[in-house]
Amino acid sequence: MSGKNGHPQERIGVYVCHCGSNIAGTVDVEQVAQWAASRLQHRGVVIARDYKFMCSSLGQELIEKDIKELGLTRVVVAACSPHLHENTFRTACARAGLNPYLCELVSIREQVSWVHTDRTAATMKAQAIVAGGVERVLHHQPLEPLRVPIHEATLVVGGGIAGIQAALEIADAGYPVYLVEREPSIGGHMAQFDKTFPTLDCAACILTPKMVQVGEHPNITLLTWSEVEKVEGFVGNFTVTVRKKARKVNTDLCTGCGICQEKCPKKVVDEVYEAGLGYRKAVYTPFPQAVPKYPVIDVANCIYFEKGTCKACEKFCPTGAIDFNQQDEILTLQVGNIVLATGYDIFDARRASNYGYGRLANVFTSLEMERMCNAAGPTGGKIVLRDGKTVPKTVGIIHCVGSRDRNFNNYCSVICCMQSLKFAHLVKERTGATVYNFYIDMRTPFKDYDEFYQRVLEEGTLFVRGKVAEVTDAARLPGEEGKLIIQVEDTLIGKQRRIPVDMVILSVGLEPRRDAKEVARKFGIACSANGWFTERHPKLDPVATMTEGIFIAGCAQGPKDIPASVAQGAAAAARVLGKIRQKEITLEPIRASIDESKCSGCRICNGLCPFNAILFHEDRMVSEINPALCQGCGTCVAACPAGAISGTGFSNEQILAQIEGLLLLNLEPQPA
Amino acid sequence: MTSNGKPKFAMYWAASCGGCEIAVLNIHEKILDVDANFEVVFWPVAMDAKYKDVEAMPDGSILLTLFNGGIRNSENEEMAHLLRRKSQILVAFGSCACEGCIPGLANLSPVQEIITTAFHTVSTDNPDGLLPQPEWSAPEGELHIPRLLPRLKTLAEVVEVDYYMPGCPPESHQIAAVIDLVIAALQGKAELPPKGSVIGAGNSTVCDECPRARNVKTITAFRRIQDVAPLDPTLCLLEQGIPCNGPATRSGCNARCPRAGAQCIGCYGPAEGVLDYGARLISAFASVIEAREPEEIERILDGIPDPAGQFYRFNLAGSLLKAARTVWK
């Protein structure tokens, strides 16, 4: 009937789930089961049952019993989405000694009972879906999962708090870690902060000990001032090429005494750590607590490299550690897993030109503010205007700069509300100034956050609900002269307001690293449209990626605060440890393979695999697929003009048969 | 059961061009082997044949029948049934019998349209718009000509086929090889392949036999062969933008056309186990196009001005859809 001649040797069991009333409420499950038993008998169906809850242990036992007693060779379960219970029923089959991949779960809940209302139509569709499952399962092959040994070492990319956490967790568990950081020191953004919300403990105080631990940990090889150039291989055994940039300082000899920095005659505006508010030398460590303690020579600004003379640092170095001829080093690392914690960039406030940053002196960014509040910062913790002395009397803090804004980023940057509240508190505390917060919505979830909001409210900070239209110095009304005027519609009173202030703080949002997409390509993982790394599952698998053995943590995956970043770092570490402890891991056997006798070596498929799983043998002029690299997407299977590539689990035969099954009812006179 | 003890051999053409017969004659000396090992009972090209005698033969008394040509009219169809009955081994010989070949392109239009067009050409003197009539009363009496089927069919659509021998026409060296095989089998020196197999062809596709150099493919433009000058004589044609069907076309011809600087047009049909030839090419070509924006993709696809012809040139009658929709209506 389906146009295929049957497979009489197969004995199929069909199990239709009521899911309480979830399915049975809309689909006549008894009718579906009876239909399958009668109309699909010639296709090999020997038993068809319906049951209240197939996924219950009783339901599973029902299947296991039939497999044993009726000698079923194939099982079709018509219930909920495979994403929920495919594994459940596969395991049940396995328990009864049937290869788990000879079981097919078809969804008549999400795809039928929950989305349709007409009982007859829904029942017919359910029958079609069951027929599709039966035709498909006839072509299933018993499969064995692939096993790959795991190399014990792990690569962590990014030395921010997330990366640090991940590295420490793994190292503490007793396994080697390579921590690669592109800046001269680890610490990331957190090292730039003053206080951390909501508890206001100082960032340095809680971060530095962790940084030191990393620096001293016997299991951690710290590679700062370094970048990953190439990643080859697959889960269990990646080969990673790292470029260790020349520090021009011999770290074996350097004691980190700091004399070179004192003596260096060249001052450079520090755009990175000091956010452009302060200076550093041409030879420098980003900050006093830097780990490692060794400085780097900034070749672009060093007088010696510009003019060929100076060498002050060399002269004064007590240990002769300065080495102007030092070259970049290329290291090759063998690792089994990789954690990407590459962090974020902050939104460039200049892009929101209506807020005047870069044009109006006293408009600051949140990062500048962090530095200004920091006791070790350029102003020694004093909050002053650009002139460096005037203390502001009124300060306006603008939320969502570059976030929740269709001109820039639609997403919420998560941390801005709390960061703004933190600044409101600090400004009040240190200057007694009047503080306005301009917000769209106040977002203070998570532990103790809203309490902090209440506290700031009580402190008398003013809140204006509305998106600021512009910040200008063009005074129109008395009292506005010499001030920055914030033009905003106060949506709570429904009025346009002009609020004159001395200082404006832009709470800028978070953005993916400029080179995030390039990095993703390098590691063979995906980015969302925005550029954040894509996790394997948004809810159920937030730190894994589609590429086995590569995990993500911290803001590289999306905006989040410090606790969340730390949690993800630890979670990624736990996932890695899990893999390491398995010694070898099993991969879903959904893989493509090439029949060499059919392969003509046309090389159509060669460029199609994003995981570089397809290699071409020039000598034999045939292509081959590396099963450990293959992720089973099946693109090459569909592309092969010779039909030489087949994909397990989703073979042409399976899918074509399912099509015929789904259309069986069209080909048949309708059952009365 | 055979007059001279030799097994009986027959060859017949239905709607074909005769190229298959020429290809058989082109086995040259080997033709004498056929003469030596078979009693040729029916082969219109090489000898006067007697249908009467074929009908008179007991069923299954012809050992080997090479049937070429598609099924264009009801009489082709009846002939197919007759030879099926009389033959132990019925071979769909050549592209027409296997998959419809070029005449299968007729399945792009309704048969009435085909006839009308032929009788209204610029040189046709047909003021009254006459068309051939299946029944016509001439002054002296009734005249009959056969009606055409609504669409051209492959042999396998009409009768059960034992073996398929693709090619337009099948290469003579392949024919010779198959004849050797059958003769060897007769003498018990060889095994015939399982019924339903494709014989006299390779298992892979034309690229397998093509000497041209190949790289990872990225196509930024399709080009018409007359516009490409000079053509690189050693590089893969597809990589030069020429829509060469080689990657999807069964091997066995020794890549004749690509060797001669012409793109493969697909006369050997789909590779082993392929359900729809055109689909394979559509998928392969589209996969290696280097573009992501729909507009850009469409611009590149404009380089294939005749997709139906490009992808189903020889295979339309044997494809999943078999004919254009207008033919079904």
Place this chain on the structure above:
Amino acid sequence: MSHETFEPTIIGFTCNWCSYRAADLAGTSRLKYPPNIRLIRLMCSGRLDPTFVIKALASGADGVLITGCHPGECHYLEQNYKALRRYLLLRRTLAALGIEPQRIKLVWASAAEGAKFATEATAFVEEIRALGPLGWGKSTNGKGLEGILEPSQKGEEVAA
């Protein structure tokens, strides 16, 4: 099936990571769409072999809905672009064979877009209903096309 209004049959292809989950979400959100559409799960829209679409049409489907992750969000990085290109070329080819291009539709739907899936499915069913039956393969009892297309023995011949 209903006699007065034509009830089309539609085969839908989904990818395992986005659009199938969108369909699941439509279900868990109890969104409604017509029952004319029957889904097949692939790992990725890049797995979609044009053969599947042609097979569906030749076996009685009136339309085919192809779905996958949004461009740039493919879980296999960029395979959905291959699906897009195949889709565009397939449409051109089927059009050349007289099949309305609108009978095949490509829709991007992320795992979060259950509502989009439901509305697109509903819209597509109506579009196909408006186009009417395709006809291929209906009630052929698996015999492929002959059944419907050749009104029995001699009658099948066409007068010149």
Place this chain on the structure above:
Amino acid sequence: MTQRITIDPITRLEGHGKIEIFLDEEGNVANAYFQIPELRGFERFCVGRPVEEMPLLTNRICGVCPEAHHMAAAKAADAVYHVDPPPTAKKLRELLYSAFYVTDHTTHFYALGGPDFVMGPDAPVAERNILGVIHKVGLEIGSKVIQARKYGHTVVEMIGGRKVHPCTSIPGGLTKGITEEERRQIEEMGRWAVEFAQFSLKLFNDIVLSNPEYVDLILGDIYTHRTYYIGTVDANNRVNFYDGMVSVVDPNGRRIGKYAPHEYTEWIAEHVEPWTYLKFPYLKKIGWKGFVDGEDSGVYCATPLSRLNAADGMATPRAQEEYERFYATLGGKPVHQRLATHWARLIELLYAAERWVELATDPEITSPHVHNPPTATPTEGVGIVEAPRGTLTHHYWTDERGILTRVNLIVGTTNNYAPISMSIQKAARSLIRKGTVITEGLLNRIEMAFRAYDPCFGCATHSLPGQMPLEVTIRNAAGEIVEVLKRG
């Protein structure tokens, strides 16, 4: 009072020529109809295809003379693109074509038409086939014949890429040239072919011309029609197969004009009869007067004989000698006896072989410059070559992308449809008197008429040269079947 003779149920003579003979009250032939029962529709389904594919698609009209369609199509495509191929490309095409002529004429003379003479007209039909010939003339000659066909196909393959259905001609020239090594082999084979052609003429001389019985047969009235003749000629009005103007001569041998390919519609029109799938071309300027010969009837003939009649001579020395001997022997131009076509064919065989050598030794022939890419916008074009069985015309219209919007084809054999029908009538009339029928004779004569024309209904429908298996149905005035004779 005609008794009814029934021979088998009339079934399954499908796809072959079908002859209906009607008798009047006296039992004399009232009329005879020769019907072509099939049509494949290239004119329709080529529309929509890119024009550069026509040399590949129209190949498949006929596997016996695909080279002819390949060339006509290539020339039409050149014309469509207004592009002139480089001299070497044209010469290579003609070289391929000459080699093909050697193969084709050899096949016909030895395998198809020849047997009538070699085996003798009254030999049992079962022996009148190529194997019979080989048995009769001996393996030595047999292998010569096989050799000739082999050499021809080898050259076709060298230049055309394939033995059957060549693939190298594209708008503006060819996809490839030939190497010096190939040229050397081609020349060698060509020289052998010249000897073989001379040998064949000698054989014809010995077996046929020296046999008065055959000569009478040839000169006999049954196969004589005073029709017009057409054939392609070069600038000096000598026979050419690949290129030139089409010369038209009247039944008295006077040249009434020459036309260039694009002018064909002014000269040729096709008459339609509702009882057959094939059309009847005739000379437009004279007009269709039915199946009659003479100056007032537009019926013309396009065969080797016609080409000789329409030309002033042959372009190569040895062929020219034979040409002169031909007309001297048969009493001057034009020759109307159809059976002389066999002789004419052998003269063409010699010319083709000589031309083969000429071109193989042309200094330009190995030049790598074999393609001029088209630059003009494609529009419309006509390509004409002489197919062995008659003048072959391809006419294409395209859009600005070079996609065909209209196609018209007048294939070789079709030219002769009317004269063939006339020969059949004549044979029937001469052999059916007052209802008495000489069965075997009738079939033989009709068949020999056919073989003279060497009809290739591969081109017209699908059966092969000279091998038209026949069914002859004879009906009395009441339309009842008197007798059915069949062969093949």
